[in-house]
Amino acid sequence: MSAAEQDGDRSLGKLVAAATADLSALVHDEIALAKAEIRQDVKRAGIGGGAITAAGVLALFALPVLSFAAAYGIHNLGLGLAWAFLIVGAAYLVLAALLGLFAVAKFKKVKPPQKSIASAKETAAVLQGVKPHPRTANGSRPAGATVTRSTV
Numbered sequence: 370m371s372a373a374e375q376d377g378d379r380s381l382g383k384l385v386a387a388a389t390a391d392l393s394a395l396v397h398d399e400i401a402l403a404k405a406e407i408r409q410d411v412k413r414a415g416i417g418g419g420a421i422t423a424a425g426v427l428a429l430f431a432l433p434v435l436s437f438a439a440a441y442g443i444h445n446l447g448l449g450l451a452w453a454f455l456i457v458g459a460a461y462l463v464l465a466a467l468l469g470l471f472a473v474a475k476f477k478k479v480k481p482p483q484k485s486i487a488s489a490k491e492t493a494a495v496l497q498g499v500k501p502h503p504r505t506a507n508g509s510r511p512a513g514a515t516v517t518r519s520t521v
Contacts, residue, residue: 436461 379387436457443453 439460440450440453440457443456444450448456
């Protein structure tokens, strides 16, 4: 470093270059941090998804065993074995019907995204007034060309 730079008399160009380099390093560090956080979140989500899948498989394997246990438990209360299995099967059908009704009620509440549709219509209305200008061979606008649009 020269004596002038040590005294704080660096030129504007050097100050801008230093600020640009610092800003670039900061942006790169922020991107690296975001990537690391995303990798960690994806790893956690993968482990959680695997655990949920394993729990679902185990619950699926347990369902027939518990069904047989319920049917034989009802049979031990004095009903015939056929009636016991019929009661367990009917209970599953009632549960399925209730879940189906719940799902239908939730699906009926699904509506189109009104705010997004209104915003898209507004954008389309604004863009209808835009007059395109010719572009040069390299894809840029000629000097002095501006985009005009009408007010809504």
